[in-house]
Amino acid sequence: MESDFKIAVIGLGIIGGSMAYALHGFRNAKIAGCDTDSETLRLAAERGAVDEVYAESEMAIQDADLVIIATYPDSIVKIVKDNAGRFKPGAVITDICGVKSRVSKEIEAVLQSGVYYVGSHPMAGKEVEGFTNAEAGLFKDCGFIITPSSASDKKSVRLIYEMAEYMGAGKIAVSTPYEHDEIIAYTSDLMHVAACGLCLDFNQNMNLAYTAGAFRDCTRIALINPKLWTELFMENPEQIVNELDRYMRSLESFRDAINNKDEKKLFSLLERVRENKLDILGRVPHKQAAERSLR
DSSP states (O other): OOOOOEEEEEEESSSHOOOOOOTTTTGGGEEEEEOOHHHHHHHHHTTTTTTTEEESSSTTTTTTTEEOOSHHHHHHHHHHHTTTTSOOOOOOOOOOOOOOHHHHHHHHOOOOOOOOOEEEEEEEEOOSSSGGOGGGGGOOOOOOEEEOTTTHHHHHHHHHHHHHHHTTOSSSEOOOOHHHHHHIIIIHHHHHHHHHHHHHEEEEEEGGGGHHHHHHHGGGSOOOOOOHHHHHHHHHHHHHHHHHHHHHHHHHHHHHHHHTTHHHHHHHHHHHHHHHHHHHHHHOOOOOHHHTTTO
16 A cells, blocks of 8 residues: 655665664655665665655655754764755654754744754664665664654654664663763763773784684774764764773773772672673663653
8 A cells, every 4th residue: 555655765885774674664655765876776776675766855855854964973964954945834844963962942932833852862783874875674673762842742752762663772861952962871872982092002912813703892883984073073072082081091991990900899899790790781662652752
């Protein structure tokens, strides 16, 4: 059965491309894809990720009920500003940016009346980039954060919640943009800085014969996209520095215990780490709590 519901995905990189794949069948929608790279558009059409392709966002968003902006942070607000007045009345706009506070405020300021904005952040990705690495299963059991704004209503937030569920997200949370940025500074931004730090100045005598799972896991995301992560870090400096300070205090505690050969202190630190890790593993969001926020 045909549907008149249309989704426009602006930016067909690994996240946007994967969302296009994953949303096939959602509300039986037609999916339009937009990207500035002609080869990406060719591949997206050839591989069936989208039904239509456009090089210009103003064409892709025509009659779209849901607009997903999956571009770099600096581009998101510009796309909304450039298309102000062109969005379909009642359309819902979401973005996948890893930082929300500034983006939300600036979108709210330019959005036309009768168009809704709900921020979202799928906690998924790979250490590689680009449409060729996109896949429908990228979001299976992933975390997904929804950040309603003053330009949201219950119906628009519910749409994004249903979208996240359809894509396969297993852990969905609803928060304010500020709370999102505060927590993400620890769970994502700090992790990327730590991985980069491990590779910025490394032991030149090492080779891969000396590495195993610990090295792989701790440095995997150091294969970083410099442009994207420069923008993300610059969007959230205060919160990231707070987390870096906390992390550096923890490292100093370990350094002091090891340097002073304080076995009792070191054992105590490691016991506390183990207890904290078990605490972290138990912090699963309650589906009922997220759903209550949609009522």
